[in-house]
Amino acid sequence: MAHQRVPAVAGVGLRLQHLAEVAANRPKAAWFEVHPENFLANPHARELLEEIAEHYPISVHSVGVSVGSVGGVDRAHLVRVRELIDRLDPIMVSGHLAWSTHEGDYLNDLLPLPYTAESVALLADHINQVQDAIGRPYHLENPSSYLGFADSTMTEVTFLAQLVERTGCRLLCDVSNVHVSAQNLGYDAYRYIDEFPGEAVGEMHLGGFVAEAEADAGTVLIDTHSRPIDENAWDLYAHAVRRFGPKPTLIEWDNELPTFATLAAEATRADQVAAAAIDDVRHAVAV
């Protein structure tokens, strides 16, 4: 089974700009994560990716399988993603707690959901469809949020726990998203991690964000994936490792892309932070 090969160390998000370099030089990296949507209409990129996949574990992270859309999952897109999955035999397949399609149009963003019983039922049905289609567990990622819905009846963590219970799906805990959302919506990020369904966590993400001033003199954090990991996110990541144990952790960087060496350095730091966190746990147990 592919998921038995998952390394509990840090990997790097592999973007089109770095494909040729990675294929040619085969830099040191534990694993890579790719967005399948970047390869469906790009034969050259796909050729390079399949070559890279012969040498590195690959995780497939979809930004277009919209499990939160009331109009249903885009079956045609799912078939194309499945075909790529069959070629790559990835170590994990993941996507977002979000919706992106509406009445036949693709809105090119990860849009937020109200956390209600109706949403749980809809997403559970769609996640089951996705898992049936791809033939393996789907890892669902917590969103970065800027606002909420007045008619939400449960917390995000409760919502995710109910989806795990109904579908058996796995969770991708994006630690940076937790920090961003907690700052933006005014809750405790550490409590969020403490209450997160840890037994379902199969992967973690870390990405950079920017802070913008707001009209009321406050600050909003924007999940841009365009900066190094923030120190607050590193601290929260250490807490998450202490809580969940070491997990495959991805360095996500999509905009203002740096050199591959910079990404690799961030992955090395993630491994160091995780190792120190595990030492903390061992020390606490020993004491």
Place this chain on the structure above:
Amino acid sequence: MMFAMLSLSETQAQFRAAVETPDSPVPAMLVAPAPLAGRLDIYRRHYREGLTRHLLGRYPTVEWLLGSRRMIAVLDRFIVQSPPTAPCMAEYGQALIAALRADAVNKDVPYVADVAELDWHLGNVSVAIDQPALEITRLAEFPGEMLPDLVLNLQPGLRFMTAGWPVDELVRIRLSEQQPETLAFAPGAVALQLRGARGTFGIARLTPAVLAFRAALAEGLPLGDAIAAALAADAAFDLPTGLATLFAEGLVSAIALPTQGNDHV
């Protein structure tokens, strides 16, 4: 604030409308511990800027020609009229060519749609993968009477187009390091072959007959029909030379009879 609880369908319809209409009021269903309009603007910005950035990448010569400000105004209208319908963004934006052709705002740049078509094709051919090319001697494997029925598969990274202006010159100038202060640009029909693979591309001008011949083959028509198309374009079309150059340029990747299905050579 009191409001009726919405169905998820109503919630998503309202949220989409709010994202696509920047000046619309903030829906009452939304909450945040900060000014809501600013928070909603984050989603509005992501939507518009993400699509705009993608389209600017697909149409670099059009942007170079129109200038960024005018191009973004064009794209703002286009995104409203033709949002994407699928998550594979590389496939989004071809409809801009027809939109530019129909848009009276751009009548002062009558070749802009041809430039857009060229940009679109170049983007597609440059990510193709060449297949091993066949030698012309492979034709000898088929009896002479079968030649008109043969289907010649051409390389995936090939496109053919005609334009009423020499738009290929604009691409060459954009890509050159030394751009002229002024450019004498006059109408003049061109028949273009665009060929690319693995991150590179090239543009070649063809005669109308050669373009008709190769474009017919690219559409999957049998050799006999392609020859007829070439002769219709120019009765003096030289078939031996046309075939020889087609193979010599490495454009043929397989030969088959329509009835043979997958029995390619």
